[in-house]
Amino acid sequence: MTHAPATQARAKDAEPRHGPDTPLRPSDPKTRGRRENLAGYLFLSPWIAGFLLLTAGPMAASLYFAFTDYNLFDAPRWIGLDDFSEMFGDPRWRHSVRVTLWYVVVGTPVKLLVALGVALLLAQKRRGQAFYRAAFYAPSLIGASVSVAIVWKAIFSDDAIVDRTQKAFGVDVGGWTGDPDLVIYSLVALTVWQFGAPMVIFLAGLKQVPRELYEAADVDGAGRFRQFWNITLPMISPVLFFNVLLETIHSFQIFSSAYIVGGGAGGNACGPADGSMVYTCYLYVQGFENSRMGLASAMAWMLLVAVALVTAVLFRSQKRWVHYEEGGR
């Protein structure tokens, strides 16, 4: 609305004010601005419809449900903060929070360390590099599937390879998937197995580090470790940040693999003694098995708040450790 006159005023000014992406067009700037607006919103109309219908609307509804008692069949009944107080007082909920945090705190750093380590290995240009890169990436594509979860459950069950191997080393704790304390580590192993996706991103970042920096460091006599610490790490810190952010947010939302690896045949969906009951598993149980849609919505909002907090903290921490190159240093 106020856009058209503004464009007109700017059009009278010199070119540089335009910015590089203003299209040159031999027509009246005012109609052009209007036409651009129309075109923009026409192209965006599917997204806008989707945003309103499938994102913004549902979010508002979810926020409302979080303050109601809603079982899908009767109309939602406003109960204020009762869902939240029930949630916080529920030992199973607190347990699912612990399980999830543990999964995030253990799984994400290990996965990223492995990804970075292997990326550093693969960054050396040698024969077979492309093959290894592709092979290591493959688990990231199939890792979320039900098939892999089933395979995982088998490999980590009693008497299977993992159990036999640890027995050979004198550790007799049985299969992991049947043990309430260990089942979560089979999930950690599953996420670490999918280190290929962050590895590929690390590799792309490593390729961008100017070779001259290492040459200069060689001349100065800096060792491998110093070079890694003072050159590689700062130079790839934006990529590291991206990976940490993505993987952390992702880990908070693990569902399918926990649901299948932990879940028994038709029995408890949340693993032996809730051992693999990650947050979303409990959310699913409360919402879709117990028809507690209001409570599940409250849980979903808590997850959103947690993810938002983590994201905010990560973004704020950026200033301290992420180095962006902006034309010199």
Added chain:
Amino acid sequence: MSTQATDITRAPSPKRARRLPGSLAWHLGSLAVLAVILYPVVWVVGGSFKRSEDVVGSLDLFPADPTVSNYTSLADGIADISVSTFFLNSLFLAVGSVAGILISCSLTAYAFARIRFAGRNLLFTLMIGTLLLPYHVLLIPQYVLFRNLDMINTYTPLLLGKYLATEAFFVFLMVQFMRNLPRELDEAARLDGCGHLRIYWSIVLPLCRPALITSAIFTFINAWNDFMGPLIYLNEPSKYTVSLGLKMFVDQEGLADYGGMIAMSLVALLPVLAFFLAFQRHLIDGMATSGLKG
């Protein structure tokens, strides 16, 4: 691991051959990682030819007396439903998702990358915001919405979002790609009197092929692997996808038919593995660029 940072961008040189010990260590390291990565895959291939009682307990990767009975029993289907039904359902959803994503996300990306309209920055920020939004917040209200619209047990809830560009990741990927296309092209087209639709269709879209291919493959694989969506929305076994069919198999047979379960798991993975082998370059490069510019 010997980390030779200096080698990172160095072009292969003939001198390399002389540094054999380093090369050997590198290959040994890579092979060790490869062995860990591949073990579950080899295990599932071998296991699918074992008798059910040997699948878990036997440490041999491949059985001494391989049997194909696991595969032949799959032909009988699961709970009276042919395995091919699950495959066709998954295929329908995956192809439908790909079509939706390609159309809706490229239109959205074009608007953000190439059209200057009022409110663009605000909407772009909102779009990026949805990228970080946990899916589970939308799970319940979307379910309620589709239930009120009487669309439970149809494929609409699983497909609608794909046609409305709700997958912000692909929009973002395409925006990044379109921004790097030379602007002179559309300026020239504009001088020739082309409107946005023509520029989008005839100039930008063909040039975006790499981004489109990457998005298509990822969409296909994600739709194929999707478990939670079908789990919530589909309740009639004849409409089940491969993932749900597998889960049903697990629930019904449990440990009784371990061999059949493993065989079915492997068969379910084949389309994804085939896609991967055919397009691994695209997938990996697509991942790399989206990560770098993020």
